[in-house]
């Protein structure tokens with residue numbers, strides 16, 4: 001098994017997914033190995049959760065011992081549970097980042113409570129977006145955008161659409177201007193489809209009902225018949241869209257969440273009701289989850305010790 005690997009890190013109530021495409025050929029064309037990191041979250045108070053940078057360095061190393069570059073760092077949206085650790089990654093990790101994807105947005109947090117490094121990570125996020133790119137390419141893609149490398153790696157941007165971005169920034173129902181912290185940033189988070197030969201893996205963002213109505217109405221054929229679904233909004237009920245889940249019909253569903261948040265808000269029973277045969281995996285219970293999609297459509301899922309989870 002040396003196909004595309006997806007690592008869903010056990011980070012608590014947050015997200016970090018690392019995607020590793022192997023070097024491969026498609027017809028005459030050689031494609032280099034590539035790595036994407038989708039979000040990061042490091043809870044420095046909890047040793048039982050992954051230290052994202054440590055994990056990356058020990059798993060994605062060149063033969064000379066240096067870390068491999070992150071080809072694309074994708075920030076699905078700049079809430080703290082998706083950016084905490086960003087300053088450390090950019091400034092202190094020694095890991096180079098080639099492309100940075102961000103949702104086109106004017107959001108700002110109301111405060112910096114809730115996470116020790118939130119303020120410094122937010123400031124780094126702003127720096128990266130304000131031109132201090134350090135040679136990296138900044139990209140603000142939206143639905144159906146295609147560029148050469150995304151096409152090679154078969155990434156489809158399901159959400160957000162440009163219309164959803166406008167809508168999230170539009171005046172509130174009472175006609176008043178939206179404050180930066182009132183911008184519906186969850187609903188314009190990236191939801192991505194990654195295909196590898198015949199296998200479809202869908203990475204749901206933090207979008208809720210409005211975002212999923214939009215995806216369901218506009219992306220039906222793309223989302224039909226998935227194999228692996230990273231459940232939207234950490235597996236919370238707010239990200240569960242019954243009609244979309246029915247047509248996605250994944251065999252494996254992954255919740256990236258803490259035990260407490262999952263017990264309070266998780267949609268396990270809803271997914272189970274619609275898809276009684278799907279296997280639901282949870283980072284807080286199963287640890288870091290590694291999904292290996294091989295060239296012939298086979299899927300293996302293990303934890304970070306190599307034990308099978310399916």
Ligand SMILES: [Zn+2]
Pocket residue numbers: 014015079081082206233234
């Ligand atoms: Zn989140």
